[in-house]
Amino acid sequence: xxxxxxxxxxxxxxxxLLVSLSGDPAFILLTPEAGEAQRAAFREMYGLDQPLAVQxxxxxxxxxxGDFGRSFAFERxxxxxxxxxVPATLELAGAAVALGIVFGVPAGMVAxxxxxxxxxxxxMAVVLVGQSVPTFWLGLxxxxxxxxxxxxxxxxxxxxxxxxxxxxxxxxxxxxxxxxRITRSEMLESLAQDYVRTARAKGLSERGVTIRHAFGNAxxxxxxxxxxxxxxxxxxxxxxxxxxxxxxxxxLVFDAILRKDYPVVLAVVxxxxxxxxxxxxxxxxxxxxxxxxxxxxxx
Amino acid sequence: MSAWRAVGPGGLVLAALVLVxxxxxxxxxxxxxxxxxxxxxxxxxWDAGGSWAHPFGTDPLGRDVxxxxxxxxxxxxxxAGAAMLVAAALGIVLGLLSGYAGSWTDTLIMRVADxxxxxxxxLLAIAVMALLRPSLTNLVVxxxxxxxxxxxxxxxxxxxxxxxxxxxxxARAVGGGAARILFRHIAPNVVGPxxxxxxxxxxxxxxxxxxxxxxGLGVQPPTPSWGSMVSExxxxxxNAWWLSAFPxxxxxxxxxxxxxxxxxxxxxxxxxxxxxx
Numbered sequence: 001x002x003x004x005x006x007x008x009x010x011x012x013x014x015x016x017l018l019v020s021l022s023g024d025p026a027f028i029l030l031t032p033e034a035g036e037a038q039r040a041a042f043r044e045m046y047g048l049d050q051p052l053a054v055q056x057x058x059x060x061x062x063x064x065x066g067d068f069g070r071s072f073a074f075e076r077x078x079x080x081x082x083x084x085x086v087p088a089t090l091e092l093a094g095a096a097v098a099l100g101i102v103f104g105v106p107a108g109m110v111a112x113x114x115x116x117x118x119x120x121x122x123x124m125a126v127v128l129v130g131q132s133v134p135t136f137w138l139g140l141x142x143x144x145x146x147x148x149x150x151x152x153x154x155x156x157x158x159x160x161x162x163x164x165x166x167x168x169x170x171x172x173x174x175x176x177x178x179x180x181r182i183t184r185s186e187m188l189e190s191l192a193q194d195y196v197r198t199a200r201a202k203g204l205s206e207r208g209v210t211i212r213h214a215f216g217n218a219x220x221x222x223x224x225x226x227x228x229x230x231x232x233x234x235x236x237x238x239x240x241x242x243x244x245x246x247x248x249x250x251x252l253v254f255d256a257i258l259r260k261d262y263p264v265v266l267a268v269v270x271x272x273x274x275x276x277x278x279x280x281x282x283x284x285x286x287x288x289x290x291x292x293x294x295x296x297x298x299x
Numbered sequence: 300m301s302a303w304r305a306v307g308p309g310g311l312v313l314a315a316l317v318l319v320x321x322x323x324x325x326x327x328x329x330x331x332x333x334x335x336x337x338x339x340x341x342x343x344x345w346d347a348g349g350s351w352a353h354p355f356g357t358d359p360l361g362r363d364v365x366x367x368x369x370x371x372x373x374x375x376x377x378x379a380g381a382a383m384l385v386a387a388a389l390g391i392v393l394g395l396l397s398g399y400a401g402s403w404t405d406t407l408i409m410r411v412a413d414x415x416x417x418x419x420x421x422l423l424a425i426a427v428m429a430l431l432r433p434s435l436t437n438l439v440v441x442x443x444x445x446x447x448x449x450x451x452x453x454x455x456x457x458x459x460x461x462x463x464x465x466x467x468x469x470a471r472a473v474g475g476g477a478a479r480i481l482f483r484h485i486a487p488n489v490v491g492p493x494x495x496x497x498x499x500x501x502x503x504x505x506x507x508x509x510x511x512x513x514x515g516l517g518v519q520p521p522t523p524s525w526g527s528m529v530s531e532x533x534x535x536x537x538n539a540w541w542l543s544a545f546p547x548x549x550x551x552x553x554x555x556x557x558x559x560x561x562x563x564x565x566x567x568x569x570x571x572x573x574x575x576x
Contacts, residue, residue, distance in 0.1 A: 007414070010414050011414070014414070015426075018426055018427065018430060019426075019430075021430060062424060128555065128558055128559070128562075129551075129555065129557060130554040131502075131554075132502065132551050132554040133551050133554075134506050134509055134513075134526075134547070134550055134551075134554075135510070136509075136510060136513045136526075136529065136530075137543065137547035137550065137551070140529065140532075140533060140536055140543050140547070141543075141544075141547070143536055144536050144537070144540055148536065149536045158535070178416055228416075232420070232421075233417070234419045235419045235420055235421025235422055236364055236421070237422055238422065238425065238514075239421070239510055239513070239514070242514065243533075253422065253425075254425060254514070257425055257426055257429045258429060265426070268422075269422065272422070274421055276419070
């Protein structure tokens, strides 16, 4: 818990430093015609006239109470603006993770079982391509084929199930490829272990050996990988959301960075970092459930 | 011959791309910057209305797409290659230090790496590029920021295990100093893993660079880059597919080549590295 708080403070400090180094919003947000008096008033209103250390202390104190200040662009509390966009990103990321698991893990299991055979090679070829196609290009390609040419799906936006399909698939592809690769190599490793030989010697069916013994032991690294990819997933969401005009955190933070809407940028970063830390803490608990040996280690 | 087998077909692809980048002025049929408003948005040669004067067609300003894709190889490979080399140098030194020195040096370096990893990288890259103003140097710096961690963590582990091996104990027993042990006895062990990781990093850095350029925060126009070309073609996705298609294919080909090279090198250099990515 203390470590989580420390990590959050670290992220807060880095983000605050980056943001305050990036220039005076009074020059960026107000029109060039605004006089010095108006700029001064603006700085005073947002506390930007104080020394950086004071701004920082004040900021940390406010953040600790869940107050990120008001968005310059939306003129509403930054946290409200950000929280409104959370469901869209969760929907997209959730769909992508689900697709990635549903396609990636079984593909990796099958490839490991049939190591060296044509199906394994086919899966690994798809994996290689999946890891080599940039998300933004895949997105455009899908828009051209499925929206422009075939009229199967809407080009962009959010609201209907059809609109979720393309961004979710675009975001899921690299995750599915990554999961297939890791599942395969972990499965190959555990299939070579003594307990698998023992299980076979006991007369257990190949299916039972694969699922219960080999996959059961490969699960831990796979879960760890999914946890580690959450950050990348959110980064990928910025691209995917931009391509498909998906109204989530990605498009919000991208616009906010370009507009120097600091409160919104900082609120997103904080929220994302907190989410990342929470997910990894949850995974630590899950490890104990997945691997009883870790329970006694007293984690 | 065995060197070619070690890098496999991916190595050939990569070598061909480097060659294309090197002799771009010879290969490119047109000047990358010359506008030709009479031949705007010409389709590729094999499409109705296309001509072999512009094999991949032209963009909204009448610039030759093939020439821009060829010059884009220069931009992408130079940026990703430079970032990879700097990150490798930095990451390997820090990884060796972290693994060999241990105690607070190790803790400090690994904490920094952890914080870095818990930050959504692309968000950080976008913020830094928006803050620093996009330039080639800044782009390389941002890419290095991503990449050094991968080297440092892997090299640390390799160093930790090499440190406990008999030849290191023996070197220490005969009175070898820390620097001598580190560079003579431990450093050779990290060469193989570093080369393997470098191929995969090159692939990843090309994707990150083109993503940033796609968002308008990487390579700036009029310098041709694959990411910004795809982005320019976005508005024309329904009537001029070639604007995004060819630079995108170039990215896929390059990344595929680098990934394949990494796979081949891993098999050739160190079968134990199967899970490393």
